[in-house]
Structure formats: C-alpha cells, structure tokens
Amino acid sequence: MSVDLPPTRPASAARRPGFLSRLFAEYGQEIVVLAAIVVLFIVVTMVNPRFISANNLTTIFAGNAYIAVAAIGMSMVIVTGNIDVSVGALIGVLATISGTLAVAGYPVWVAWFFPVLVGMAIMGVQGVLVAYARIPSIVVTLGAMSILRGGLISVTGGTWISGLPSEFLLAQQRWFGVPSPIVMMVVLTVLAFLWMRYSAFGRSLYAVGGNPEAALATGIPIERRIVAVFVIHGAFAGLATILFATQLQVIQSTVPPNLELTVITASVIGGVSILGGSGTVIGSTLATILFAAIGSALIFVNVSAYWLRAVIGLLILATVLADMMRRRGKA
Numbered sequence: 001m002s003v004d005l006p007p008t009r010p011a012s013a014a015r016r017p018g019f020l021s022r023l024f025a026e027y028g029q030e031i032v033v034l035a036a037i038v039v040l041f042i043v044v045t046m047v048n049p050r051f052i053s054a055n056n057l058t059t060i061f062a063g064n065a066y067i068a069v070a071a072i073g074m075s076m077v078i079v080t081g082n083i084d085v086s087v088g089a090l091i092g093v094l095a096t097i098s099g100t101l102a103v104a105g106y107p108v109w110v111a112w113f114f115p116v117l118v119g120m121a122i123m124g125v126q127g128v129l130v131a132y133a134r135i136p137s138i139v140v141t142l143g144a145m146s147i148l149r150g151g152l153i154s155v156t157g158g159t160w161i162s163g164l165p166s167e168f169l170l171a172q173q174r175w176f177g178v179p180s181p182i183v184m185m186v187v188l189t190v191l192a193f194l195w196m197r198y199s200a201f202g203r204s205l206y207a208v209g210g211n212p213e214a215a216l217a218t219g220i221p222i223e224r225r226i227v228a229v230f231v232i233h234g235a236f237a238g239l240a241t242i243l244f245a246t247q248l249q250v251i252q253s254t255v256p257p258n259l260e261l262t263v264i265t266a267s268v269i270g271g272v273s274i275l276g277g278s279g280t281v282i283g284s285t286l287a288t289i290l291f292a293a294i295g296s297a298l299i300f301v302n303v304s305a306y307w308l309r310a311v312i313g314l315l316i317l318a319t320v321l322a323d324m325m326r327r328r329g330k331a
Helices: 019-047 054-061 065-079 087-103 108-131 137-156 180-198 200-210 212-217 222-245 259-269 281-300 307-330
Strands: none
Touching: 019 281, 054 180, 054 281, 065 087, 065 180, 065 200, 065 222, 065 259, 065 281, 087 108, 087 137, 087 222, 087 259, 108 137, 108 222, 180 200, 180 222, 180 281, 200 212, 200 222, 212 222, 259 281, 259 307, 281 307
C-alpha cells in the first residue's frame, strides 16, 4: 500500500529571505547611516530644541551639499577599485577659475560650466595615467594634488576674489521654495543611483572593481571604463565647485582644508567598499549629512567641535572592518 505524500518545496524556495532581509543585505550600511541621522536629530533636539531650527537645518543640508555632490563622483571612482586624493585641490582651483571669470564680465553660464569642463579634462588625464600607464591611482592623484595646490598658490598668492555678480551666486538661490543646493544634491544623487544600478555602463563599474579578470573575460573594456569614470568624477567635482564657490560673496584662492578627506570618508562610511565592487551614492550623500549633523550637534550640546575628527576616524575604522568581515564571510 502506497501513501501519497504532499509535494515538498525546494530547499532554495524554503530558505528564500524576506523582503526586509534582502533590503538590509543590499543596503545595510545606508540603512544604518539613515538610522544614525534620525537618532541623532531626536536626541540632540531633546537636549536643545534649537537644533532643528530652519537656519541650522539649512546649514546642515544646503551648506554641505557640495561635499555630497563631490562624493557622488568619488564613490564611482572607489567602486572601480581606485581612489582620488586630489579632489580638494581641484575644487579649490576650479573655484578660483569660476570666480575670476565671473568678475571679469563673462556670462554667468560660462563661469558655471567652464570649470566643469576643466575638471573633466584634468581628471581625464589622471584616468589615462591610471588606466593605460598602470600607475596606481593613489600615486597619480597625490602628484596631481601637489601640482594643483602649488600652482594655485604660486599664481594667485591666496588672494580673495570679491565683487561677484548676484546672478552668479547659484547656491544662494531657491528653487520651488527650497535652497538650490539641496535640490541639486537630491536630484544628482537619485539620478546617479539609478544610472549605476540599471544602466549597463553603471553595472560594469561594479564588475571592474569587484572582479577585473571576470569583467575582462566578459568583454568589458576596463581601461576605457576607468578613464570614463575619472572624467565623470571631474564633472561632479565641477558641479560641486559651483555650489562651493557661490555660497558666499567672496572666494578665497586656496584649497579648502581636508576637503578631499571629507569626500573620501563620506563615500566609505556611506557603504562604498574601499576595495571596490560595492556601494551606492545614496550612502555617500547620507554620510555627508551625518557628518554635518554631528558637527552641528557638538556645538549645540557644548562639546568641542574638534571631537568631530575623532568620531569620523572611529567611523572609518568600524566601516572598513565591517567591510572586511563581510567580504570574508562571502568568501
């Protein structure tokens, strides 16, 4: 006598993770950073309600939007397994070029977009050296940083550029009642995220950084991808420059201190693996907001702002350690 047993589901179907599990597995670091921002705002507001005043929120979001925009391009570079430490010096040079064109009487659109083209050209040269000359990106960009820093001070002497026309000050404008830097930060982040996730080019960047041998075997032109991503990074650095240079009525012809470290840190803590192959630009934008909120919170709770660097250092170590452990677990 035979007994008919109910059909059993395959083991893979029985163990299929739920939506939340898959969401956290793919965007775990971004969720952690977002949760940290929410908790920070709640706690600091309970201590000092002025923390969520309109002026302070504008400072946190609009005042640091240029860092988030620069971190978008940096995240793309790091995803491919490279890095750029010259972005801070580049933004300083491009800001000087933009301000000089504005006070010289050139049309505003020229003062806005010419630095973007210059940034793409400079980064394109660095990308060629990395991709085709096989020079490590840290070496190429360190050299570029020294050239840009030294050249800027030698030519300008660190002078201030004043008399900027009011129509040039893009970062002081409002679009749809919202400060323009916030609008640009959100729009560029969303577009870059969708492009990297759903376009063939964007997905190939993860392949280049995650497994170059496999990427080459599938026909991905690695050298051209690296050059292209450096050029795109230069474009985002140029856009970040416009937001940075138009925040105030004057521009100082110097390199913003520690800007390159801040941009790189935003990408890494936002979930972009320092070894390449994983991460999103949404994480880098959230990390930028987190840094700005921590710096502001320290002031509102009467703690020295110098602790911000210590906190960021701890976050970097914790993030890199978590990434290494995650990679070992997958291996």
